[in-house]
Amino acid sequence: MSAARHGFARELPTREPLAEQVYQRIKRMLFDFELMPGDRFSENDVAARMEVSRTPVREALHRLGREGYVEVQFKSGWQVRPFDFAYFEQLYDLRIVLECAAVERLTNLSELPEMVDRLAEIWCVPTDQRRRDPQLAEVDKAFHIGLVEASGNAEMARVHRDVSEKISIIRRLDFTQLPRIEATYDEHGQILEALRRHRGEHAKRLLESHIEISKAEVRKITLHMLQAARERLRD
Template identity: 25%
Template sequence: MTPPIPLGLTGQTVDALREIVLSGEVSAGQRVNEVELAARLGISRGPVREAIRQLASEGLLVLVPNRGAYVPVADATEVTLLFELRTALECAAAGLAAARRSEADVTAMRAVCAESRRSHRAGERFPHRLDLAFHNALLDAAASPRIAEQVRLVQQRVVLLRSALRDDPPHQTASLDDHEALVDAVEAGDGARAAEVMRAHLERVRVQLVAEVGAGPRS
């Protein structure tokens, strides 16, 4: 079931907490402190509890009875299961994007690629916002809202796993190359090629994540 769209103060709190979690500010296995978070955001604990429940429904937090909410710890099995689902969904989306893309869609994807390159060259750590922005632009081009809903939930769980791991500039470079190859295939209307590039991209990310999970958290 797709989580409800958050509204008002609770929605703002969900967005704020999601950013805190996805950025790696709260480490894997660490508890989310309701009191500290409410004080930081200048709100009561009610919206914080609602935000925690929302993120738990998305798989970004784990609720432990009588102990609170924790950021989940990655393992190889979880990575593999997530990528089985993500690969099936995003390869389909890549093929649809090649068939349905508009000029504006291609322009949007290329703009994110350019900004991602700039960020990488500036030495910024894995830019999860830009990675999500690229894949979201591709989903927009695919024009399949049901696929997009499910992909976005899986995507952010992958971002959460990556936030806890060591930075890997060569891997980031390869991912940016993959993104640009995807745009080329989508712009050319080559659905088979777009799906192939997406599959190879996600498999390489999966292998890298499995290896990094075994190596432990970044220092």
């Protein structure tokens, strides 16, 4: 793979540590499918094109490797981890287990944590106050992380944060489609209302359905975007 093809030379911002800048730049390329699943590249390619030393590049790539986006190839540099939908489905299934357990813990409390009210202030809003910008994917992630953290189990929250990061590359695509954005607001509002009424089983059913629908939608969107990216490369 030619690193030049992917525009590593674009100017880096200057407000963050260099390794963080390199990390964010490569991650954007992964998320935008400028770096395609299966693509191979070397630390020297990235360092030369970004006009930085190999040290921040190595730090960034090892961080991305821990997050499951790239993997080191013995004596042949790095490779973008091939898409494995079976793996992502396992992570989504784990999300369901963790979040449903969190909801059960929450509904067994005599009084809900303040976090639930804070989440409602974001998601239970009139249609004309709903966000429709690219950062909504992070707000959605914060909603689900907030529910698990509010349940009070720190280890469960740690595992859930790790899972959430690993699926970010496809999960964010759910917020590129306006109908999915509107559905997310509606479904989050329903889940929060069930929590407020301490209807645990109903809240768990809503949450499981919400995650399953999202899983199916991001699979379709991901396949479409991968195909579009491959066609651009052939042009």
